[in-house]
Amino acid sequence: MKTLLLPLIALSVLTIRAQEPTYHKDIAPIILTNCAPCHQPGEAAPFPLLTYEDVAKRASFIKKVVLSHYMPPWRADRTYTHFANERGLTDAQIALITRWVDNKGPEGKPADAPAARPPVPGTLYGRKPDLVLTATDSFHLQGDNGERFVIFKIPFELKDSANVEAIEFFCNNKKLIHHANYAIQAVPDPAIDIKSTVPYVNLTDDDRTKVDQYMPYRRIMSYYGGWIPGASYEYFPREFGWVMPKRGVILLTVHYAPSATDETSICGVNLFFKKTAITRVMKVVSFGSGGIGEQQIEPIFYIKAGTVQTFRLEVTNPSQDQSLLYVWPHMHLLGKEYKAYITTPNGDTIRLVHIPDWDFRWQEIYRFPHPIKVPVGSVIHIEGTYDNTTDNPANPNNPPKNVFSMGDMKTKDEMMTLMMGFLPYKEGDEKIDLQ
Numbered sequence: 001m002k003t004l005l006l007p008l009i010a011l012s013v014l015t016i017r018a019q020e021p022t023y024h025k026d027i028a029p030i031i032l033t034n035c036a037p038c039h040q041p042g043e044a045a046p047f048p049l050l051t052y053e054d055v056a057k058r059a060s061f062i063k064k065v066v067l068s069h070y071m072p073p074w075r076a077d078r079t080y081t082h083f084a085n086e087r088g089l090t091d092a093q094i095a096l097i098t099r100w101v102d103n104k105g106p107e108g109k110p111a112d113a114p115a116a117r118p119p120v121p122g123t124l125y126g127r128k129p130d131l132v133l134t135a136t137d138s139f140h141l142q143g144d145n146g147e148r149f150v151i152f153k154i155p156f157e158l159k160d161s162a163n164v165e166a167i168e169f170f171c172n173n174k175k176l177i178h179h180a181n182y183a184i185q186a187v188p189d190p191a192i193d194i195k196s197t198v199p200y201v202n203l204t205d206d207d208r209t210k211v212d213q214y215m216p217y218r219r220i221m222s223y224y225g226g227w228i229p230g231a232s233y234e235y236f237p238r239e240f241g242w243v244m245p246k247r248g249v250i251l252l253t254v255h256y257a258p259s260a261t262d263e264t265s266i267c268g269v270n271l272f273f274k275k276t277a278i279t280r281v282m283k284v285v286s287f288g289s290g291g292i293g294e295q296q297i298e299p300i301f302y303i304k305a306g307t308v309q310t311f312r313l314e315v316t317n318p319s320q321d322q323s324l325l326y327v328w329p330h331m332h333l334l335g336k337e338y339k340a341y342i343t344t345p346n347g348d349t350i351r352l353v354h355i356p357d358w359d360f361r362w363q364e365i366y367r368f369p370h371p372i373k374v375p376v377g378s379v380i381h382i383e384g385t386y387d388n389t390t391d392n393p394a395n396p397n398n399p400p401k402n403v404f405s406m407g408d409m410k411t412k413d414e415m416m417t418l419m420m421g422f423l424p425y426k427e428g429d430e431k432i433d434l435q
């Protein structure tokens, strides 16, 4: 018996050894897909995770952040709703990384690497953009700890209009930016000059009337979207989306956070087109601060110093059934918890999004796996809880100050906003796969 068992044990030890994870075979595919898009030069993360050396020298740190689910970042409550763009590692992937780190991170052979797609520089979308529209001037941010609001005008003239599959804000210095919004304005009339107006207006320091030069561009808006810290691109699957006009301007509003050092940045927008037709044109609507129902927030949107308070907004869908494709919650630094859901006229509740532990640094446009039908007469509920005490480490005021805010976008003010991407409902929309 003994003689039989021993070789068996030796054999199984050997096979376990052979299966020990190595970087190239097991770890690189996980890191390149789930981490490298943000952890590459020019993106928001502080260091690259592109090579064996990048990963090996931070192995124990990486083990820590994947075990705690801090990385990849995903703040929405996974037990409340699931999203098409949900980030996260499986338990098996976390176990694999842990084992690899505990084994001192063996490299293995590059030849063992499965065909993983490395990230594409300059974009999180995974392929080269079809059109890159960059501001014609860089912006020099003064290091005086003041916030700046700047509108860049980016003119474009294409051979033809194009169907948009994705749009993405980019900036070579994203850490400066509190948020950015882009309005895609069609300017078909050749008599309206899109080139010789000023390339940007600094709304904080310049004469504000300068922005009047952009008035003629504001007549036809094709799309309105944006970027917030943590967010990636906006994606429009299948026959959904919007059409990039042939001629026009992008009015890109960038809100620079206060900085103690002088900094320069150049920003713009990447566009990805698709060949297939867009038969379902989307709209984006904003509810709450700076949008519909701003005055109906209850109680009045006043966050007393030293308190934790919850505010609510209810808005009714007035005129027709809608299909909802994504939600985009927004609060600032006092945000603690955020929830949005819908109640239908026949008493059903549709969960939209719950962020139990709001973190200003990680915001996202949450895309649903299938369109959500919002019947006419449904009520959209938005609930935001704010922590204006010293227990909130993100509180910009110490000691806390009373915060009263109506659609003001400064970092120290507050917002309770829900942007929604939707379009008129069509029979069968609930079954469409939006992955």
Ligand code: HEC
Pocket: 031, 034, 035, 036, 037, 038, 039, 044, 045, 046, 058, 061, 062, 065, 066, 071, 072, 073, 087, 089, 230, 361
């Ligand atoms: C959506 C973008 C994004 C993705 C995806 C992402 N990271 Fe990060 N990561 C960041 C940013 C931004 C920071 C810096 C902010 C911070 O530390 O909170 C960061 C910080 C880190 C840190 C330092 C944490 C600290 O406390 O300083 C580690 C380690 C890390 N990431 C590892 C990973 C790993 C491993 C993955 C994949 C499993 C990953 N990240 C995926 C954006 C990302």
